[in-house]
Amino acid sequence: MTFPERFSNLPAYAFPRLRALLDHHTPGGDVVHMTIGEPKHAFPAWVTEVIAENAAGFNQYPNNDGTPDLRGAMADWVQRRYGVAMDPESQVMALNGTREGLYNAAMALCPEQKNGQRPAVLIPNPFYQVYMVATLSVAAEPVFVPATAATGHLPDYESLPADVLDRTAVAYICSPANPQGAVASRDYWTRLIRLAEKHDFRIFADECYSEIYRDAAPTGALSVAQELGADPERVVLFNSLSKRSNLPGLRAGLIAGGPETIRRVKQLRAYSGAPLPGPLQAAAAKVWADEAHVAENRALYQQKYAIADEVFAGLEGYMPPEAGFFLWLPVENGEQVALKLWQETGIRVLPGAYLAQGGAGENPGEGYIRVALVAPAEDTRKALVALRDCLY
Template sequence: MDFPQRFSNLPEYAFPRLRTLLDSHEPGAKPIAMTIGEPRHAFPGWVKDVLAENIGSFGQYPANDGAPGLQQAIADWVKMRYGVPVDAASQVLPLNGTREGLFNALIALCPETRGGKQPVVLTPNPFYQVYAVAALAVGAEPVYVPATEATGNLPDYTSLPGDVLARVAVAYICSPANPQGAVADRAYWADLIALAEQYDFKIFADECYSEIYRSTPPPGALQVAHEIGADPDRVVIFHSLSKRSNLPGLRSGFAVGGKDSIARLKQLRAYAGAPLPMPLQAVAEQVWRDEDHVIANRALYAEKYAIADEVLGDIQGYAPPEAGFFLWLPVDDGEAATMKLWRETGVRVLPGAYLAREVGGHIPGADRIRVAMVAEKQEMQRGLIKLRDCLYR
């Protein structure tokens, strides 16, 4: 049987690769999982009550474009958070998790050609693997742009040659960045938006970690686009309740952008999407309207930042993350360090190379490990101390 060749050079997804690397080896002690970014803080206790009150609507087909109340709650949150007024009915699309949106938006919005040539999709390197798979799915050429210490851990798209930029259809950008925790400031967004205006491409801003930060709220792509008067369809932002509200199993996120962009996303959703069940839309509406639990959640991460800084602060090359909940730690070899840590201590982390692609014989992140600070504080502290003593002393 023949299969599409466009996926033939796609590497195995990070976590199956990790299982292949580690699972045939016994851990050195009781395992401490610090790999996947699955929040373990408590979600709001009243969620179960909202779900129970709306349980009967499992008997209804979900509203394809999102229930009006949920659309409005998202629009209100965007106005509150970024100062940008958006029309709930025409500029908001609730998502069944942002992975759906980040993938399907490219199907809906990427043209077949750019100037008669194969379109280019820009992605940071390392990156969230969905970006690359989406590019391949639409027949675009993914161009992996280093996001390393030398570039401030964000991709420098402005440095690309003009012939590449002329073919760009979409640029993905994650801020706060996964895995590095770097934040795109207003100047970065303004430069990128100006570049997109010059070369007429769209920006897909993956902002799923935007509500976990040390002190200053990260600026958003839509916020800066609004401030500088850019085309409203230039930017589509993607957000989630997974990290903000510790509800990864709810699978609730949203896309917000210009009316034309969202109309095309809704058109695709009508045929190929998976709208959130109505009881879960009711929960999501109330969660987007509540900030108290977000503030409490951020305070817990502030304590974790302090623990990480205390335990790892003396390590050469340690860079405290500006935001998000990952540590991006320097090692000689990410795979070797991951194996050593597992076999000697039971601490399970992710090799940085598993989040990147080789370009020009170099894999950004091959000399890094990613460590998720999602466990309960005492467990996280134990894990970091084990990690430090195993790899750095």
């Protein structure tokens, strides 16, 4: 029996790697989980009531594209948030979480060839791992572009050779960035969109952390694309309720883009998609329509930004996150530090190298650890102080 080779060189996923690194060692204190970006704040209490009220929908196959109510709520949210009008029939679609959408969009939209060559897909490094697997699945070449302190923790796609850009089909970009918390400015989006127009590639804008920020709401790619008069098919937006509304288990994401983009994604998902159950779609529609809980949630994260700034004041290389809920802390070696923290304090963090790909012997995440600020404020303060005292 033979197996495909395209995934044979994949490293173990980040969290199995972490378990292999830590779990055969005894923790040095009460276990504190600061690894996974799983929100722990309360979601709106009325969500379960909406699901219960619509529970009869579990007896029906769900709408694969999203019910009219859900698509309308998502289109309304895009209009409120980004100032961009989207036709709920042809320009938005429900996803079973953004990871599924980021994968299936590549399957639906990446061509087999670009200018007669194997297509390239641009990926920030560090990156959300589905970008790489989606690229390999469509037989494209992943091009990992460092997103380091030198580049403002966002990838400098403009620095790539013209021959690479000319065969680029898709550029993934995450803003606010996971794990660094950097935010793409209006100027950054403008330059990226102009680059995409010059070399004719699509931008997959992963903006799932867009509602968790320190001061000003991050500029969205769709807003800038509209201002520039770009082709509506140029930018594809992905977002979800996981971080915005503390509902990672609801699996309620959205994709928004040009009519042809959404038509092709709908066509693929009609065959292969896993639609969101009807009662969950009803709840998602209500959640997208409500902003009060989002503001309350954001205030809790802003409180933890202040705690982190206080705890790490004066630490060389400390970068206060602009948005999102991770700290990207500089260390000498992320794996060694994660093991030291576990053995001496019981705190679990993620080595930055597990979120990046090495190239020419270098991994841009190696000198960092990712720390998730998802616990309550005082628990977060206690853990960050213990982390600081152990490492610095």
